[in-house]
Amino acid sequence: MCDIFPAFFFVRKRFMADNTQKFTVFDFFRLYPDDDTCLEAIFQLRYGHLTTCPNCGRARKRFHRIKARKCYECRACHHQLYPLAGTPLAGSTTKLTVWFFAIYLFATSRNGVSAKELQRQLGVTYKTAWRMGQQIRELMVAQEATDLQGVVEVDEALLGGVARGGKRGWGAANKTCLLGMIERGGQVLVIPVEKRNGATILPLVQEHVQPGTVVNTDEFQIYDKLPSMGYGHQTVVHSKYQWAQGEAHTNSIEGYWSNLKKSIRGTHTFVSPKHLPRYLAEFSFRHNHRQQPAQMFEKLLEGCSRCH
Template sequence: MRTRYGERHACAKCGRDARYYRVKSRRSYECEYCGHQVYPTAGTPFENTRTSLRDWFTVMFMFCASRNGVSAKEVQRTIGVTYKTAWRMCNLIRQYMGYVDGDGMVGGSGSGIVEVDKAFIGGKDKLGQDDKTVVLGITERGGETITRVIESKAAKHVLPHIMKWVRPGSRIATDEAKAFIGLSDEGYKHGRVSHRDGQYVNGEVHTNSIEAFWGNVKRSIAGTYITVSQKWLQTYLHEFEFRQNLRKNPHLMLELLLQAFPRPEAK
């Protein structure tokens, strides 16, 4: 209650600056003047749950302390809940990580080079079967990383995401994929390396940073989660994106998760 609302705040019903007191047997607090009740967990992953907040905070800490992710089975063993409950908790925390991390545009004049690369996750990996999920990664060197699940590897699905998240005039480094050919026509300073020809670095042009990120994601999925469905893949990417963007300040991860709950709008 104090984290989300403070010691005192204006009551939505009577309008007075009030202190709120805990209501016995409920997860609510009531105004000292009119008795209007506020539920601090409303609009958070903890809403409509019978799992204790202590267990929720334990799982959130596990997500922040791990580099390779936390499986629902591990959560089940740690806090002693059913697998269904553990999976739901993990899913909601990943979605919340995406909300807290947010996404802003990267690049721009005078900024670092923006690396862009596609990756292919899941599927049976059999010849002739195009069943892998295509994901796009955008990272500014020394800055933020953005990930998106996209429909295909074609330029018509790749370029709109780059134009949405990378500022015009930015320097962009990619590999030789055909989907990136039109970047120069969109006003970007585009440099390429040809992995097919064994070229991985060309001066300042390389995609090593984003490829290292994708390598960590793939190893973590294979080692921790084993398999991830296409339906929920974006939430897993939110998790890795959150940790990647706070890698220089890991001590802030849990603090941000605990303090970023938005106040519900007054009705």
């Protein structure tokens, strides 16, 4: 049995507050050396707000760890709290240190983490590595940007394998159409769409971009309706090789498309349409927290501590 306020928790809290630019593997293993420390972190994230026992009302500091059950017990009434219950980690036979290191790899990688890479790094089976990767990506889906503002660039892109023969470009087989919306210097949101038309795209813009925002697009005619929807609208004509006109351009979202496609080709080779939304959320999440790897890790850990 042990107290629930070990010195590591205060070291961890101070580290997360002070380190926004780096989070090295040495920092990780210093903060999370074993399963007990990892469980303590989940307990603090999930029940750290409690001041008293939810059963008897005694001070929360009287809780102590029952190692054999991965739970904490009140010394007064013996009420038990299970930090992993209802979370993505519940019922997993994989060690918590392995889970935490997988989350660390996702938080610090620039181009994503494949299942084969997880398998090599963690020493688990491919099936386990693939499942862990998908569960971590689900945590990123839950934290996507939803309220874009300022100057927002909107554009569409095609993603998918090469179609042999048949139609090329928009409407080609084996391609998925993506709608991208990015704040200049800020967050990005990418959504797969079934059709590249106003009835599909404009409601998504209205849902995720604040009214009054200046929206930059190419010459695609569906965006001509943006002013009547309460948005400012600036356009560049790509068909005439116009890439910028004063402050009007879509270079930020074009650059994002380039990085996304290179990362998918280099890391995963191919992503099926069925699982694509998770991978898009992963790259968006990484972009949105690109300057704060320690905070990115912390947000994923907070997601792991929530009931699902």
